[in-house]
Amino acid sequence: MSGLIHVRAMSLVMAATKRASFSRSGNLLIALYCLAIAHILEAGLYAVGFSLGEGIGIGGFAQANVETFMDVFYFSVVNYSSLGLGDIYPTGHLRFLAGVEALNGFLLISCSASTIFLVVTRDRD
Numbered sequence: 001m002s003g004l005i006h007v008r009a010m011s012l013v014m015a016a017t018k019r020a021s022f023s024r025s026g027n028l029l030i031a032l033y034c035l036a037i038a039h040i041l042e043a044g045l046y047a048v049g050f051s052l053g054e055g056i057g058i059g060g061f062a063q064a065n066v067e068t069f070m071d072v073f074y075f076s077v078v079n080y081s082s083l084g085l086g087d088i089y090p091t092g093h094l095r096f097l098a099g100v101e102a103l104n105g106f107l108l109i110s111c112s113a114s115t116i117f118l119v120v121t122r123d124r125d
Contacts (some may be wrong), residue, residue, distance in 0.1 A: 002042035006108045009038035010115045017119045024120055031119045035112040036053065039080070046101045047076035050094055059092025080105035 013034045017027040050072050054060050064086055066072065075088040079101050090098045 002045055002104055002108065005042055005045075006038050006111060009034055010111060013115055013119060018122070019091065027119050028116065031116050035115065037103075039108065039112070040077075040106075041121040043077045043105070044073060046080060046097070047073040049097055050076060050090065053094050053097060059090055059094030059097075061088055061094075063088050064090050081109070082106050 001019065013031045016034070017030055020027065022030065040110070047069065054072075060066075061072075061075070071088065075090075078085050078088075079098050081103050084102070084106060089095075094119060
């Protein structure tokens with residue numbers, strides 16, 4: 001699902017910046033904000049997955065201070081970006097989901113970098 005969201009976001013960015021009569025910096029801003037929103041949505045999907053997994057009992061979090069969805073969302077963003085601070089970590093089968101999220105986040109962030117490069121270097125027709 002996150003890949004589908006990202007493909008749509010990249011397509012939107014490429015189409016919008018091709019049609020728009022903005023400068024390169026304007027196109028860059030459009031690309032940055034659209035892709036950042038997509039990344040936040042994607043990390044949010046993983047946070048929902050972590051919450052559902054915790055709810056059905058296939059895993060949890062080792063820290064006692066993970067009490068709200070915002071705590072889980074924070075973990076998801078840190079994990080998605082491959083930052084991995086380690087202040088919150090999953091247990092049980094949620095560890096597998098965390099690994100998949102980190103890999104997926106790395107791949108999609110790389111795709112965003114490629115899209116931004118294309119937007120900034122594209123010649124005007």
